[in-house]
Amino acid sequence: MSYQQPISNGPPIExxxxMQGQALASASPAIEYSTVLGSCVATCLFDPETRVGGMNHFLLSEPPANIPGAKIDEHYGVYLMELLVNEMLSKGARKQNLRAHLYGGANVNRNMMKIGSMNAEFAREFLRREGIMLLREDLGGxxxxxxxxxxxxxxxxLRTVEDRFAPPVKPAPTPVVTRGDVELF
Structure with a gap:
């Protein structure tokens, strides 16, 4: 079990x-966000000046490029990263002050694609591209x-979780692409 920045005792915490597909932000000292990650990635953003922070939890980085018209929705980091930043800005945070922590991105199933690694790389690249300072990460493995x-x-x-308590990986459904009707006779 590893800890980073121990959480101090104080007023009662809610x-x-x-959950997967969510991005939440708050300035309340009585709120604590919590999530469990396997191959998913959670981004924790914080503005130390306005004391506004938030967390997201995404399943996949981006929709596949080889599926034209694939929907970008709450499963994808490309959507949830923007949503988290915008949610924080609406609560008074300033983008130039944002500091980030990244967690998750494990490759928990050896027989599947390296989804966790792709998620981790996407999150790092998003922060770099947006000029958001990455303070700490615990990704991969x-x-x-x-x-x-x-x-x-x-x-x-941050704590590691026994495999039996890890959330199952649920791949996003592949959209059905129609190519026209076929009539058999």
Whole structure:
């Protein structure tokens, strides 16, 4: 079990679970976001000046390029990263002040594509492209993780999770592409 920036004791805390496909932001010192990650990635963003923070949890980085018209939705990091930044800006954060932590991106199933690695690389590249400073990351490997994040203070607690408690990987459904009707006679 590893810890980063131990969470201090204080007023009663309301723990809010961040599920796949969510991006939440708050300035309340009474909120703690929590999630469990396998191949998914969670981004914890924090503005130390306005004390606004947020967390997202994405399943896949981007829709496949080889499927024309593939829908960008809440499963994809490309959507949830923008949503998280915008949610924080709407609460008073300033983009130039944002600091990031990245967690997850494990390759928990050896027989599948390296989804976790692709998610991790996407998240790093997004932060680099947007000029958001990455303070800490714990990405990759094969272990699932539990992340607890206090958005108003930027404090994070990270723990590894036994495989039997890790969330299952649910690949996004592939959209059906029609190519016209065929009549058999």
């Amino acid at each position: 723990r809010v679970t961040v 094969t272990q699932a993780r539990r992340v607890d994040f206090r958005p108003a203070s930027g404090q994070v607690r």
